Amino acid sequence: MPFKILKKQELVPTIHLMDISAPRIARKAQPGQFVILRIDETGERIPLTIADFDRKKGTITMIFQAMGKTTTQLSTLKEGNDLLDFIGPLGNPAHIENEGTVILVGGGVGVAPVFPQARAFKEAGNKVISIIGARSANLLLWEDKMREFSDELYITTDDGSKGHHGFVTDIVKKILESGTSVDRVIAIGPPVMMRAVAGVTKPFNVKTTVSLNSIMVDGTGMCGACRVLVGNETKFACVDGPEFDAHLVDFTLLMNRLAIYQPEEKIAFEKYKCEREGCKC
């Protein structure tokens, strides 16, 4: 039962968008959920957060950064190509209701999963303040889409090429210090960013939610690869999450566990590059 790639686009260097034909999943997908995909018979299963969905067209949109073997191979696929397996929607949907004022923080490729939440929070009647960040202006994702559903939109870049010169946390802090009443903060991005946001919001006692991207195999609660420590309790990101209370997450453990297969990832990537480009070794 192959899943066709209907649209493929490089949004910014190394970051790609893909629309996959998966009507049964699109029918059910909610903001905050993820899919697991496998490209081919020898491929690994990787989780990707759902960036958007279209129930009418029956498509799921994913945004991913070509970083290692699997994501790079994925980025070489073209419209009309198939994915062998596409499984979802997995994980619990984001909890969205009218809470008042909500800050949504998206860092790097994390802007993608933040987008459907921004839209849903806006549609639920919240005041939406969005903060999106990237290393540099040319890597900034989906500014227009985010603007459409935000009452206020802030941009930060690490190198100062656009918006605020600095990190997303600087803006979060400024807003909280200004005395604006904020009911919830949602932060999705690299673990260091999520940890930093949690650190900023903690003294203000603002409920903060993060989406954890731990390593997964089956994604259905069977293997326990994705286990994380939340409030000193072991949780499985795939069935208990992926969203958790940021103030209770052990980010150090998360980052340590994300690094487990770094040597193997390097071997797989080198082998892949050799096979694609002809081996020089």
Added chain:
Amino acid sequence: MLDRQKMPEQDPKVRRSNFNEVALGFTDDQAIEEAKRCLQCKKPKCIEGCPVEVRIPDFVKYVSIGDFDSAIKEIKSVNALPAICGRVCPQESQCEALCILGKKGGPVSIGRLERFVSDYESKLEAEIPKKPEPTGKKVAIVGSGPAGLTAAADLARVGHSVTIFEALHAAGGVLTYGIPEFRLPKDIVRAEVEYVKKLGVTLLLDSVIGKIDTVDELLSDFDAVFLGTGAGLPMFLNIDGENLNGVYSANEFLTRVNLMKSYKFPDYDTPIKKGKHVVVVGGGNVAMDSARCALRLGATEVTIVYRRGEEEMPARAEEIEHAKEEGIKFRLLTNPVRLNGDAKNWVTDIECINMYLCEPDESGRCKPMPLAGSEHKIEADVVIIAIGTSPNPLVPRTTKGLEISKHGTIIAKENGATTKEGVFAGGDAVTGAATVISAMGAGKIAARAIDEYLKGK
């Protein structure tokens, strides 16, 4: 003439570094000789020991006269998965335990004969029985493990339209993700799944019920639903250090090796930590499988740590024997208390305490108690926790009116009926982690109850 035929096996020294099947199977002559040992009892006890009701003396008789075609046909009229059963059933505690020859030279090797005729057939084109008259009723089966496949085959045989929903990308459940290649080759699983499909069963992979469809939604399309969702969530010891890098649940370790074929990394993309000093915690078949996989991945030392004695180990005697032959070390009456790690969060050793056994507990086994002052460390760079699983929560969490026990298992009557109308369940999802054959038995019983239920609809 009275002694059991010995089944050829791969030499332990060779097999400890490959994933090929350990047992090699009888030759034609061996099978006939072994089958001739059967006394063809008037009131055969062996059948009572078979959860899927194979008419054992009948098929054994065909083997004894060299009519292997009739033998396999006889088995397959009741059991769709004989090549699997012949390999992984604990015959020594089921059919063979009741064989009258048990007292005289050993019971007839029923399991090995079943395996022999299945393998004989696999070299030919499997005969597909004539399709029955369609009943017009539709049944959804959730999970393609032993319970689901058995229920699906039996329901298709009586003319119901059957669809299996499988969460993973390959069918077979524990037969595919759990039991290693060297004990149950995946080609065999695939062939038996194909046979079930040829009976008219539709198989939908990549379909996580509870997510893509709820059971309630299935009930609007189907007349009945069977839940064979298996034992899901791995249990941990709840001791310090369990989240260190290098610490696996057996489910994760085995899924990487078996389903994802990480033993072929980097030709297959899924990585695995091979480990030099591997410690496996637990005493069941899953612990033996994990230890023997770790050895084949290239570990220099693999140790099984178990808190009771060998007598109390739930693993099959044959598996324990095979593990020992391959050089796996056993530290019995030993219980982990803590896992220690280095600055980079990698496990370095497992701290254990010696145990002694006192009076039997409610499980009938002797309760292990710690021996004060016996703490010691075992070096380990990979630790695999194989102490059991609890049921997967996805279906219970999303199904209204489906009652669950305090252990998370689905409550079902003997015939598989749950507290929700039209919904039946069987296998590990109901009993908690058990055996392949007991799950198949439950699938068979539930199929009968579903058929009855549909007739009354």
